[in-house]
Amino acid sequence: MKASKNETIVQVENLKMYFPITRGLLRRKVGDVKAVDDISFDIKKHETLGLVGESGCGKTTTGRCILRLYQPTSGKIIFSGIDISKLPERKIKDHRRDMGTIFQDPFGSLNPRQSAGGIVGDPLKIHHMASGKELKGRVEELFELVGLDPSMMDRVPHEFSGGQRQRIGVARALACNPSLVVCDEPISALDVSIQAQIINLLEELQEKLGLTYLFIAHDLAVVQHISDRVAVMYLGRIMELTSSTELYENPLHPYTKALLSAIPIPDPAAERTRSRIVLKGEVPSPVNPPPGCHFHPRCSLAIKECSETRPPLRDVGNNHYVACIRV
Amino acid sequence: MAKKTVNTAPSQDAMGVAVAPPKHSEWRRFARVFFGRKLYLIGFIIVVILIFTAIFAPLIARYDPVTNDLPNKLQGPSTEHWLGTDQLGRDIYSRIVWGTQISMEIGFAAVFSSAIVGILMGLAAAYFGGIVFAIIMRVTDALMALPGIILVLLIAGLGGRGIGVVIFALAFGNIAGMARMMCGQALSVKQNDYVMAARSIGMSNWRIMWAQIFPNAFPPLIVGLTMGIGGVVLGEAGLSYLGIGVPAPAPSWGGMVMDGQGYLLQNPIISLAPGVAIMLLVFGFNMVGDGIRDAIDPRLRGVL
Amino acid sequence: MALLDVQNLKTYFHTEYGLVKAADGVSFNVNQGEIIGLVGESGCGKSVTILSIMQLIPSPPGKKAGGKVIFEGKDLLQYQPNGQEMRSIRGSKLTMIFQEPMTSLNPVLTIARQMTETLELHLDMDKSAARERGIELLKMVGVPDASRRIDDYPHQFSGGMRQRVMIAMALSCNPMIIFADEPTTAVDVTTQAQLLELMKDLVTRLNTSLVIVTHNLGVVARYAQRIYVMYAGRIIESGPSEAIFSDPQHPYTVGLLNSVPKLGERHGERKLIPIYGLPPNLINMPPTCAFLPRCNAKIGRCSKEPWPELRVVGKDHLISCYANIKGK
Numbered sequence: 001m002k003a004s005k006n007e008t009i010v011q012v013e014n015l016k017m018y019f020p021i022t023r024g025l026l027r028r029k030v031g032d033v034k035a036v037d038d039i040s041f042d043i044k045k046h047e048t049l050g051l052v053g054e055s056g057c058g059k060t061t062t063g064r065c066i067l068r069l070y071q072p073t074s075g076k077i078i079f080s081g082i083d084i085s086k087l088p089e090r091k092i093k094d095h096r097r098d099m100g101t102i103f104q105d106p107f108g109s110l111n112p113r114q115s116a117g118g119i120v121g122d123p124l125k126i127h128h129m130a131s132g133k134e135l136k137g138r139v140e141e142l143f144e145l146v147g148l149d150p151s152m153m154d155r156v157p158h159e160f161s162g163g164q165r166q167r168i169g170v171a172r173a174l175a176c177n178p179s180l181v182v183c184d185e186p187i188s189a190l191d192v193s194i195q196a197q198i199i200n201l202l203e204e205l206q207e208k209l210g211l212t213y214l215f216i217a218h219d220l221a222v223v224q225h226i227s228d229r230v231a232v233m234y235l236g237r238i239m240e241l242t243s244s245t246e247l248y249e250n251p252l253h254p255y256t257k258a259l260l261s262a263i264p265i266p267d268p269a270a271e272r273t274r275s276r277i278v279l280k281g282e283v284p285s286p287v288n289p290p291p292g293c294h295f296h297p298r299c300s301l302a303i304k305e306c307s308e309t310r311p312p313l314r315d316v317g318n319n320h321y322v323a324c325i326r327v
Numbered sequence: 328m329a330k331k332t333v334n335t336a337p338s339q340d341a342m343g344v345a346v347a348p349p350k351h352s353e354w355r356r357f358a359r360v361f362f363g364r365k366l367y368l369i370g371f372i373i374v375v376i377l378i379f380t381a382i383f384a385p386l387i388a389r390y391d392p393v394t395n396d397l398p399n400k401l402q403g404p405s406t407e408h409w410l411g412t413d414q415l416g417r418d419i420y421s422r423i424v425w426g427t428q429i430s431m432e433i434g435f436a437a438v439f440s441s442a443i444v445g446i447l448m449g450l451a452a453a454y455f456g457g458i459v460f461a462i463i464m465r466v467t468d469a470l471m472a473l474p475g476i477i478l479v480l481l482i483a484g485l486g487g488r489g490i491g492v493v494i495f496a497l498a499f500g501n502i503a504g505m506a507r508m509m510c511g512q513a514l515s516v517k518q519n520d521y522v523m524a525a526r527s528i529g530m531s532n533w534r535i536m537w538a539q540i541f542p543n544a545f546p547p548l549i550v551g552l553t554m555g556i557g558g559v560v561l562g563e564a565g566l567s568y569l570g571i572g573v574p575a576p577a578p579s580w581g582g583m584v585m586d587g588q589g590y591l592l593q594n595p596i597i598s599l600a601p602g603v604a605i606m607l608l609v610f611g612f613n614m615v616g617d618g619i620r621d622a623i624d625p626r627l628r629g630v631l
Numbered sequence: 632m633a634l635l636d637v638q639n640l641k642t643y644f645h646t647e648y649g650l651v652k653a654a655d656g657v658s659f660n661v662n663q664g665e666i667i668g669l670v671g672e673s674g675c676g677k678s679v680t681i682l683s684i685m686q687l688i689p690s691p692p693g694k695k696a697g698g699k700v701i702f703e704g705k706d707l708l709q710y711q712p713n714g715q716e717m718r719s720i721r722g723s724k725l726t727m728i729f730q731e732p733m734t735s736l737n738p739v740l741t742i743a744r745q746m747t748e749t750l751e752l753h754l755d756m757d758k759s760a761a762r763e764r765g766i767e768l769l770k771m772v773g774v775p776d777a778s779r780r781i782d783d784y785p786h787q788f789s790g791g792m793r794q795r796v797m798i799a800m801a802l803s804c805n806p807m808i809i810f811a812d813e814p815t816t817a818v819d820v821t822t823q824a825q826l827l828e829l830m831k832d833l834v835t836r837l838n839t840s841l842v843i844v845t846h847n848l849g850v851v852a853r854y855a856q857r858i859y860v861m862y863a864g865r866i867i868e869s870g871p872s873e874a875i876f877s878d879p880q881h882p883y884t885v886g887l888l889n890s891v892p893k894l895g896e897r898h899g900e901r902k903l904i905p906i907y908g909l910p911p912n913l914i915n916m917p918p919t920c921a922f923l924p925r926c927n928a929k930i931g932r933c934s935k936e937p938w939p940e941l942r943v944v945g946k947d948h949l950i951s952c953y954a955n956i957k958g959k
């Protein structure tokens with residue numbers, strides 16, 4: 001299921017999400033956490049766009065802005081032709097029907113006092129898409145779709161295993177036939193041997209239902225496996241954006257290279273021949289990020305200009321975008 | 328053995344999904360912890376007896392609690408008057424029984440009404456945050472600064488007396504505590520991803536508050552509510568002892584303690600009996616509260 | 632002669648749902664200067680094994696149920712968990728690094744206090760010498776501005792830095808063996824690379840042994856010389872790192888390797904092969920192989936006979952399986 005049509009489903013333009021830091025009784029603003037700092041990208045119909053980066057890079061915030069769980073500071077989010085970034089809360093509801101979300105923590109993302117069937121049926125009820133017998137039938141259908149036994153509908157989440165809970169989360173996300181599904185670290189809380197079950201499920205569902213995914217994760221190997229294109233984020237900005245094959249075979253940004261080399265491969269022979277770029281220092285705080293390119297203090301290629309101006313995300317051909325002046 | 332085994336071959340469908348692990352009964356665990364401790368069990372029995380007494384007071388009492396019988400005043404225990412009679416010749420046992428009803432009425436009514444207001448305030452503060460949170464918290468501060476006793480004196484001064492006033496005053500004093508407790512619980516529940524998930528599917532604020540946050544934030548509050556009943560009854564006894572509680576001749580335990588004060592040497596039972604009743608009630612509800620806390624505290628899971 | 636020889640170690644837990652055999656006959660050994668990987672999913676008993684060696688299992692509900700832990704010719708399990716002998720070994724000759732350093736560092740004491748305490752206790756150093764040594768150790772693990780930062784509190788350090796502090800503390804008494812329990816699970820991948828490189832350099836330089844406990848096969852592939860794979864409280868495969876990764880013989884190990892996406896595989900090139908079913912919970916286990924319900928290589932014997940003993944399938948390469956899946 002490659003992006004056959006080049007129809008864009010989501011277009012993000014100059015998205016910024018700053019969380020104010022306030023102090024004292026009068027809530028005086030003393031600074032901003034620049035979680036997402038002016039990023040642009042688009043998601044095409046039927047594709048999987050991977051969003052990868054380390055904790056605090058703004059990938060989850062980006063996903064939540066697109067879902068309008070956060071009100072972006074500035075920028076546009078064009079979803080199915082409409083800019084939803086400034087829509088008031090009551091108007092956003094209709095768009096939420098077209099977006100599904102899968103959360104990271106299969107234990108925290110399901111209400112422990114609601115039955116599995118109730119959780120999956122909620123979106124249908126809220127959007128008045130089904131009720132009564134029809135609702136039950138649809139929930140059963142969804143259970144079967146994600147590989148759960150419909151007879152377990154009346155059980156509460158803690159009676160399911162982690163992998164099964166994540167399937168409930170998937171079923172909930174798909175309940176209203178959404179055109180976009182935001183998967184926020186959907187497998188990182190699961191046991192190693194269970195992760196593959198969920199990845200395969202997501203792939204199968206995409207094929208069957210023609211879904212579009214925004215796949216957010218910190219594990220580049222997983223993201224690369226499931227995504228058509230991958231955006232690498234660092235401190236609120238996109239550093240590199242290209243097809244997942246190109247990203248592995250021809251990474252251009254020094255951060256991407258370091259990230260790739262840091263991922264351990266379960267193969268001692270390959271590990272021994274591989275050169276490893278160990279980054280110096282730590283990720284700076286998003287409250288006070290370095291000037292110019294955010295990565296320059298840790299970059300081995302950095303020159304004076306890197307600390308002066310922000311490098312634009314530029315096209316280097318072959319649909320490969322990179323935000324670095326040194327490549 | 329094999330029957331009990333949890334990890335017998337899971338039946339799998341095409342997608343390799345195993346059936347769910349067996350149902351762990353929450354209630355069984357609750358009952359095991361709760362009834363496993365003698366003190367909790369005793370507390371529970373006391374509470375059950377008290378509730379039973381309150382409901383069936385007309386059947387259990389042997390005399391009318393307010394009719395005077397001056398010729399038979401200040402008698403000691405006998406087969407006719409199990410606990411003797413007071414200074415007006417009223418049967419102490421019957422007055423205690425009827426007093427149970429009054430105490431329970433006040434206890435439940437005050438706690439229940441304060442809980443409703445407090446829960447609404449706490450939930451709203453926690454869910455909306457920001458300015459709503461700030462305002463509600465300042466209101467609770469103000470409420471906490473105003474002791475119930477002053478409130479009763481105020482209303483009494485304005486000419487109001489009776490059970491309703493006592494309930495109102497005691498409930499009023501309880502609201503702030505309830506609101507704070509609810510707010511704290513709701514704030515921690517709100518952190519869960521399922522609240523975010525509910526928003527992401529377009530659920531309304533009202534529904535998120537009641538269907539998602541409340542059911543998860545409420546159970547720990549049961550402890551506070553249970554213990555609150557003991558506290559309220561104690562408060563009522565205090566007010567009645569001061570003569571500003573339930574007006575005479577209604578058989579209020581606090582009032583009975585005061586009545587007997589002048590006759591401590593002749594017939595100490597007049598004061599002692601209601602005193603013991605108050606003590607048992609408070610003890611009972613506190614034990615039940617402790618038991619519930621132990622039984623539902625997830626941190627004690629596996630230890631108890 | 633191995634430095635540490637764990638023989639048939641058994642640790643059981645009594646829970647309200649039944650007996651949990653968390654470690655059920657674990658045997659392995661560690662030689663001087665060696666890096667060992669102990670791999671398995673959550674709940675497989677890998678952490679329990681390490682904690683049992685250190686005698687840090689709370690009892691009750693835990694119980695030593697048998698086995699020997701031979702270290703320097705003596706069986707550690709014969710010592711009282713809180714006795715003089717055990718305390719003199721724990722924290723000095725055998726040390727631990729935990730997954731989440733924030734919970735294993737005391738939040739109200741400065742790093743200096745926490746570091747010097749062990750030094751004064753185990754090495755009989757005086758205050759100023761201990762402090763000097765503490766600064767030296769922090770420098771060694773790459774904490775910048777060590778002489779100033781030693782007076783900071785744990786929360787003033789980032790996750791990666793805290794883990795460096797933990798490593799420094801683990802090294803402080805010149806240990807023989809360091810047990811690192813998921814040392815990099817709580818940190819990001821670039822920090823993980825930093826920490827792993829650091830640990831490898833340090834143990835090679837100091838000729839210390841390192842046991843890395845992890846669920847991530849990739850983490851140990853680069854560094855460990857020998858690997859033990861655990862499942863449901865037992866070692867199910869062990870051998871030299873190359874053998875485990877290039878020629879795995881136990882269906883579980885094979886399954887684990889096939890179920891993770893490999894870096895550089897083209898999108899859509901290969902479907903992952905998951906291990907079906909669920910990891911067992913260890914209550915009232917049947918006597919047969921615990922992997923049997925999930926196994927795709929099972930043969931007739933598997934359901935009739937008890938859990939197979941470890942058998943040799945290559946040089947230093949052992950598996951606990953009746954089936955022969957070589958060539959698959």
